[in-house]
Amino acid sequence: MCQPEPALPPLPAALRAHLRDDAARYRDDAAGTPGAAPRGVLAPRSAEEAAEILCLLQEAGLAAVVQGGRTGLSGGARVQPGELVLSTERLTAPPRIDAVAGTMTVGAGVVLEAAQQAARAAGLYLAADLGARGSATLGGMAATNAGGPLALRYGTFRQQVLGVEGVLPDGTIVRRLGGLYKDNSGLDLSQYLVGSEGILGLVTRLVLRLHPAPAARRVAVCALDGAAEALALLPALRAGLGPDLQACELMIDPLLAETCAARGLRSPFAEPAPAVLLLEVAGTDPEACGARLEAVLETALEAGRIRDAVLSASEADCLRLWGLREGCSQFLFQNVGPITSLDLSLPLAAIPAFLAEAEGLCAGRARPYVFGHLGDGNLHYVLACPPDAAPTDEIFALTARHGGAITAEHGIGADKLRWLPLCRDAAEIAAMARLKRAVDPGWILNPGRILPRPFPQTPEARP
CATH class of the missing domain: 3.30.465.10 (Uridine Diphospho-n-acetylenolpyruvylglucosamine Reductase; domain 3)
Structure with a gap:
């Protein structure tokens, strides 16, 4: 027989005075999974007001989830049953x-x-x-x-x-x-x-x-034969462009071709390329900055390292070329059906082997779309399938075998909690829990994110 859920502690009158209306719109984040209805929304205007609220939450044993712009993709801001929302929307001291x-x-x-x-x-x-x-x-x-x-x-x-x-x-x-x-x-x-x-x-x-502030920027898109060729080009880009190189974005076919077709964007190349690299340089000397980029790409073209390249000639061109890269995200979220978005960090040298092995894991189960920040090893590996059908366990395990991490920039949140041991060992996780318990004795702030809720205490950890 199912046991009834334990009754939630009542909201103290002092806490009710801080509540805001219209709580339903705070349920979830950009990951898209529906959240629970929050018990209320607390939006302090200052650190002092936030301290008062948190003390009241600790005394009453009430849990709250912190929310900012709710743009995360790991469920960190999604409301769990019984939680209040602690929003930063009023902490708007101007720059x-x-x-x-x-x-x-x-x-x-x-x-x-x-x-x-x-x-x-x-x-x-x-x-x-x-x-x-x-x-x-x-x-x-x-x-x-x-x-x-x-x-x-x-x-x-x-x-x-x-x-x-x-x-x-x-x-x-x-x-x-x-x-x-x-x-x-x-x-x-x-x-x-x-x-x-x-x-x-x-x-x-x-x-x-x-x-x-940079005086100017130039953007280029390059057609290549694959991710391995893009990685092989990186040393020449770093050597030739130095600190002016500030973005190096990878898009794997067919992502860009399908994005352009679905969103009415003009493809930069006459024929689709297996991989496309978007580069941005910016510096204090507009002429020197652009000249270095042109020289590096000319050398790469002559050596056969890239198939073709398109360079910006104006700021409007820069925006148009970046629109291709940002259009990929929009395409995946708006034009593809159910998706499972994985945010992976990999050693650069491991990326080609990882992509080949991951494609094998996805065969017959999900269609992968791949793009990301190549220069720092961050791949957005997006599967065209519902989360419950995605080979997430296998992809994360493969990432770990290649020395990577299961999240590069969206965090663990609630959605990736059970996979944390793939990239952090038991001693590290236990140390995180001791830090959490030291500053949050009631385990009331963002419980169930990063660490289990509640995290089991070991005899050594008890006072």
Whole structure:
């Protein structure tokens, strides 16, 4: 006989005073799986208000899931039964730029595109970009250590964070907003929160590193014979373009051809290519930047390393060529039926063998579409099939055998929790649980993300 679900603790009156209406729209994230109806939505305006809310949650034993722009693909922001939502949507302190230091202090609920525009208006550059720039929030990007195409040159979002104001699940406020480039005075608690997917605390404000704004950029798309040829080209690209190379995006046939056909985009090549590489260079000297790219591609063409290449001649061309790459994501989510989106990180040298073996695993079961950030080994391996029919176990196990990780930039969340042991050993997972328990004794913030809910205590871990 099924046991009835235990009754949920009542909401304290002090907590009800913080609740917002219209809770239903907060159920899920971009992964698409429906979430439960939240018990309510809490949206603090400051770190102090967030601390008060978290203390009330701990006292009442109530669980909450942190939400930013809900653009993640691992179920990290999806509401689980009985949870409240703790939203950053009111943490919108506008960007404050220190042009001398090259920093931006900004609220966690501000969307990436607004921060990019603020940096641009000051003649500076925020070195982070995503297709979801209009809805992804900076706090969410910090919590998931977001990647994207610019990670090749500038690193992931972690490298853009100089300081954080955050609230631990027990209500402790951690405030490191000095923006110092060098500070070895103890543990860096800011970086402790970056990449923690909300299980260790709520980010409320950030200090971000800014860079000199590039004077110009050039974009090229290259037709190649396959992923192995694209990887073989990388050393020449790095040697010839140096730090000006800031994006190196791979699209495997038939993804680009089908994207162009379905979305009415103009294909850059007369004949489909087995693989297409999109390159972006940017620098302070427009003429030198473009000349280096042209020289590298001319040499590659003469050596037979690439079949063909198309270069931008204007900013409009840059946008059009990037539209091909971003159109691939739109095509998969809007024009293909049920999909299972896997976000893999692989050693560069292992990519060709992985692709060949993974195609064999998918044969007769799912049609794979492959694209990603080649320069840093991040492949988006998207299967045209429902999640319950996808060979996810086999693909993740293959990734691990090649020395990779089952997520490169979307995190573990709730959806990939059971596969975490493929890329983290038991000692690491237990250490994560001890950290979680130390700052969240009630296990109330983002439970069931990264770690099981509740994580079993070993005798050694008990006080």
